[in-house]
Amino acid sequence: MTDIEIRPATLDDLDGLTQDSADLFAEDGVTRDRLRxxxxxxDDIRTRCAGLIAAPDALVLVAVEDDTVIGHVIGTFSPASSMWTAARAELVSTHVAVPYRGQGIGGRLVEDFIAWGRERGAVRLHVSAYTANDSAIRFYQRYGFVPLSIELALDVD
Structure with missing residues (x-):
């Protein structure tokens, strides 16, 4: 097996990053939320990814094997504000293609996000996961994330 490289995404990675993000959306969001x-x-994910690659307060890393994106992490940073007393960073999305899971790639991506957030001065790191996604919750808990709140929903139709 070739070594997996984790590096900042560039616009040259946009096709692979877009596909990996779409795979995550289909696997997680669409299967767990009927309104997705x-x-x-x-129509939207390519433009969103390109904007994040260029954003100064975003982290976009790709995991690459032989010039093919096989995973990613996207994070955003928010400084303290009139509402928030301290800086925060949110892990917006992370995904590793199914054939590459269990090799520590997701962990490397999350560890890089944690280091990035700390380097920027974030006091809290945040990630959300569907309550039905037990494996994602366990995964993030291994890196120190703990439940903070719960989102409740009521579908009325």
Whole structure:
């Protein structure tokens, strides 16, 4: 097996990053939330990823094997504000393609996000996961994330 490189994403990675993000959306969001539009990635995700690559307060890393994106992590940083007393960083998305799971790639991506947030001065790091996604919750807990709040929903139709 070739070594997996984890590095900052560039616009040259946009096709692979877009596909990996779409795979995450289909695997997690669409299967766990009936209000998610399965076609959303087709129109919106590429532009969103390109904007994040260029954003000064975002971290976009890709895991690459032989020039093919096989995983990613996206994080955003928010400084203290009139509402928030301290800086925070949010792990917006992380994904590793199924054939590459269990090799520590996701852990490397999350550890890089944690280091990035700390370097920027974030006092809290945040990630959300669907309550039905037990494996994601266990995964993030291994890196020190703990439940802070719960989101409740009521579908009325």
């Amino acid at each position: 539009d399965p076609e959303w990635p087709r």
